């Protein structure tokens with residue numbers, strides 16, 4: 001499957017949007033403007049983007065506490081997300097969820113999740129629904145390396161396999177769960193090695209490389225849509241910031257992030273490839289970047305100007321009628 | 323046995339055997355734990371032949387850690403060689419294999435055991451110089467390294483390293499394909515180089531034969547798996563022959579001749595054949611497609627663009643590999659593992 005120019009521009013816009021969104025939150029959080037915890041996805045953009053490019057309105061994703069990238073790539077509204085993170089009434093969840101609970105069911109985004117390992121069981125449910133209803137949809141569960149060691153994830157791998165669910169487990173292995181190295185915490189160094197124990201294909205892919213992630217996920221989605229069952233994809237990747245904003249990162253080597261940013265940055269490498277192939281012009285990339293930055297400025301301004309939920313909102317959104 | 327006996331190197335690629343071919347073909351997984359077991363079997367055999375020192379490539383993929391644990395818990399009578407990990411920065415990528423092999427050669431190892439697929443051996447081949455390699459398969463569709471029990475590989479390597487077999491007969495010279503982009507040599511392949519109309523390197527493996535336009539092989543066995551099987555099923559070429567082969571390919575629906583070939587495990591593909599010819603070291607083969615990707619030993623490695631000049635040249639001066647069968651035959655003939663007690 002060859003990527004068209006439009007595909008490439010879309011991928012670039014999405015990656016850039018995630019990056020600038022996170023870079024801006026890094027600044028706003030330090031300024032004390034953002035309530036609660038924020039876990040930034042900067043550095044991992046190629047994963048959410050490469051995966052979600054294959055998804056449409058039939059498809060569902062479950063996310064993690066580090067969920068902004070997944071939300072944006074699945075099509076959540078930038079203004080609504082920013083406002084949600086700022087805790088404002090015009091946010092996607094009326095400002096009551098914040099960064100770790102952003103959801104937009106209309107976009108198939110079943111929610112960021114404060115429970116590490118909380119997503120995979122939900123994805124199994126969504127995949128079972130798609131299978132039973134015959135929608136042709138798939139469910140993708142993004143899980144961290146820490147989340148991958150949770151019982152919930154292992155149970156979900158098993159369930160997805162025995163029911164042959166159209167479910168894809170994308171393990172974003174960024175090397176750490178909080179400050180714990182995944183080398184320490186995992187009896188198996190490569191999560192892909194686990195897949196055969198659950199009777200499904202397991203693939204390791206360079207999570208910095210949009211083209212690689214996109215290609216591998218395309219095959220997994222195709223397999224799921226054809227009714228051939230689940231796949232585990234381990235994306236080896238790095239996060240550019242701390243576990244949460246404010247993390248002193250004493251467990252990381254001094255130049256760890258600097259070197260990765262300089263040599264393996266997913267956006268810089270994408271720019272190089274897209275332009276040297278003659279598929280996109282540097283001017284198109286610059287124009288896209290400008291638009292993205294303007295959109296983020298606008299979203300931040302709107303979020304800051306909006307109201308916080310008040311006492312009158314306390315008892316709304318507590319129950320849902322089906 | 324000499325006191326200053328040269329060490330043996332071990333390079334095990336933690337990443338081999340888990341690429342997309344598990345999804346698009348039916349390739350088996352090769353877990354890190356199994357690679358580590360192979361190394362411990364190698365150590366046992368090397369020890370039995372009198373090797374006392376091993377230099378190993380460090381990694382962050384789990385092999386080093388498991389190996390350290392295995393060494394710490396070895397039985398009192400195992401007597402494995404002393405294992406030192408080469409001091410080098412670890413990048414978690416192909417550069418690690420290159421650097422480790424270079425440093426081992428510089429440290430004067432007598433031989434290097436390489437555990438990996440064709441891709442890992444390709445890297446080792448570009449850095450090993452005249453140091454012989456014991457090529458062991460742990461990857462996906464491998465042609466260059468052998469699928470062989472590590473214990474036997476360890477015995478053969480140990481007998482070569484300790485100088486007890488006829489070294490010239492114990493190893494064989496391999497061919498390579500060198501890729502030149504704009505007149506500069508950029509890379510090499512030990513089995514095959516394929517030109518594909520893919521635009522991106524992406525997830526590296528090749529499983530769309532309809533995108534292939536040309537295939538070059540150093541050798542081609544008719545019972546091989548992978549792209550070289552295309553050549554092997556049309557016109558086999560031995561590892562020792564002084565020529566290679568070029569196959570011009572077409573999408574099968576446009577070709578007068580098609581071939582069913584096992585291009586990956588469990589993946590039989592129909593390929594269109596436009597022509598087959600022998601290639602010789604003196605004749606560089608220029609590539610005519612405007613842009614595309616060059617796959618080396620089954621993995622997309624180089625993206626080239628219309629303005630670039632690309633050529634591929636056969637070399638008869640590739641790496642030396644240890645011929646296990648020959649070494650073991652000598653071992654039996656000369657009683658190298660026999661001790662007589664009065």
Ligand SMILES: Cc1ncc(C[n+]2csc(CCOP(=O)(O)OP(=O)(O)O)c2C)c(N)n1
Nearest residue numbers: 066114115116144145146147174176177178
């Ligand atoms: C069930 C549960 N246990 C512990 C935590 C605390 N916690 C929050 S994030 C995190 C680490 C998650 O690491 P990983 O899954 O690798 O994701 P990453 O932060 O690296 O993206 C932990 C332990 C939690 N939120 N939920």
Ligand SMILES: [Mg+2]
Nearest residue numbers: 144145176177
């Ligand atoms: Mg993590």
